[in-house]
Amino acid sequence: MTNQPQHLSGAFVATTLTHFQQRAPLVHCMTNDVVQAFTANVLLALNASPAMVIDTEEAAIFSPLADALLINVGTLTRDRIPAMRAAIAAARAANVPWTLDPVAVGTLPLRTGFCRELLDQQPAAIRGNASEILVLAGIDAQGRGVDSLHHSHLAITAAKQLASRSGAIVAVTGETDYVTDGERLIAVSGGDLLLTRVVGTGCALSAMVAAFCALSGDRLMLVATACQLMARAGEQAAASGAGGPGSFQQALLDALWQQGAEVQP
Amino acid sequence: MTNQPQHLSGAFVATTLTHFQQRAPLVHCMTNDVVQAFTANVLLALNASPAMVIDTEEAAIFSPLADALLINVGTLTRDRIPAMRAAIAAARAANVPWTLDPVAVGTLPLRTGFCRELLDQQPAAIRGNASEILVLAGIDAQGRGVDSLHHSHLAITAAKQLASRSGAIVAVTGETDYVTDGERLIAVSGGDLLLTRVVGTGCALSAMVAAFCALSGDRLMLVATACQLMARAGEQAAASGAGGPGSFQQALLDALWQQGAEVQP
């Protein structure tokens, strides 16, 4: 176990994206009310298929048919918890990987208790900001909401602990993203400040993480690839001359699409 | 009954759009969580007025005041069914036409049973992809979600049967759209691949179908006009130089708006 993070090669990212687009995973998204459309559009831009099925009975039937499941607690209500539990249980029984986005865990009790409960359900991956990862790892953290008050590198140790305990690949995202399986550590740099001025870029990245977990291969590197693609798309969108967060959001979707077009044979 | 589909004339489409914009129908949309904003923006671009009223008591009061009602089961939950039933019953009592979008019927039991129940409630129109129309017509179909695994022309016979049985105009959409009243058949071509890479284009088309049912005239041709306007807007958006699904989505709304501007006196 070294403290020196590794980086992905461009060739690996390109090859993985090609595999991803050929596989075109169907992603069952149980996510928050705010980011549903953007999450779907991010997955569609990458040739994946989003499906938002939320009824308890239907969710348990659908998750085993999907290639991946995303659980995001951003607008959790007590009513939705049974549906999420049922979808996870059915996904696990069918060996469908599921990913957790623990939005704003910490101060808010319903989601915090629920996310802690879910750590025992063998998530394939967890993506959060530094505050969220610190909370899930059991380290005190102060967060008022969805914005992290901590730099991502301050949560590296917490991320490794959380990965070791839960068995999940943990991605703590920020100006630099760190992805770990508890031992190895990959750093992903890039992105742009405007990614923080468009709602749902983190939540959509979690959906990408979920989707990349559907591929076979080294899951640590697959999750890091999702982070790398979003970071690079953010750079490309900024470089395209976006005049603000409105045009940036559209340029981001275009950039994700174009990355795929570039690697296609 | 001939197998040779008819086509709409450009003059009919233009005249109908003028009538539509003058009427500016108020459309009560009970639709899924993912596509609400895009659906509203599509209707607004055409000078219609969307209104999303979902409480059971309010929905039954509102649907008779609207010019059309849309029922879309994409993120159906058990709790929403009574509200949809009440809205439909009140709409029917007031002769307000209602349209069904049977998103992902087939494998998922709650929505499939509910949509079958609704076929007896005299929908004015039904819009779905080939899988969905095959399921509703009672023909076995395999679908994993919202993406159709069938070409639309394979569902023409099913669409005619469904139209005859339900009394609805049935639109089965895909690379070519087919619209039928059970006897006549209109084919609508056009569109662009990017329409499948933006979430909600099908759901928004269903809202347009619902809205066009508010006009007086030959409902078969009105529904086909809605399909034609979306297909043409897709072509125009693609021709505008959209660099991917982000800019395409915006160009699509602009194109719908501009089609209206062109036909205005």
Added chain:
Amino acid sequence: MTNQPQHLSGAFVATTLTHFQQRAPLVHCMTNDVVQAFTANVLLALNASPAMVIDTEEAAIFSPLADALLINVGTLTRDRIPAMRAAIAAARAANVPWTLDPVAVGTLPLRTGFCRELLDQQPAAIRGNASEILVLAGIDAQGRGVDSLHHSHLAITAAKQLASRSGAIVAVTGETDYVTDGERLIAVSGGDLLLTRVVGTGCALSAMVAAFCALSGDRLMLVATACQLMARAGEQAAASGAGGPGSFQQALLDALWQQGAEVQP
């Protein structure tokens, strides 16, 4: 009390925006399903932080931690009322200002009764169109939905009465916006027709109003500043060459962002 409305100076608007961006208020938004993403993106473009927390228990914990609370009843259901009540009570106990957007009050009984109840809960501000303000002030009005059938100036007297009775700053928006504390009256002109062809611009303005109530100072002028910023952004978006409501929506977010960039030191 004069009938001659006042206007904001450009210098005041610029200074207030600078304070706003430094404060970067955290806004607890309990808003309707249709406009969540756009509302969040408008706040983010102005350097505020949106957070949508809707569970009853969590909402009551979160609102005192926020700088402002928004209550929007656009897609109200019976289930959400206790959560909104709890958030308001907790906000008031912590001196967090809360703002009401009474979407489509009038014909629809659930929201109308609830909004009337909330008038006793000391809202900091209320923003609505003329129909909505007339209804809340107890004056008969006819509205079919979210579109106002009245010009905003016809509701000036109603707005003053409503402000006096509730203690709130009342903004009645339309082609010209009027903002009053019951005695003083500020008129805000500007904007663009396309603001009415993008869903959620009014709802997002209510979120801005809520956020500006987090600043210290003359609340009447703070609320009017929010209206002025949206009107000016609408003008700038139209002047940027938007070809329709799709590109206009993006240009509007860019314009809000750029207004902030201009006043930064």
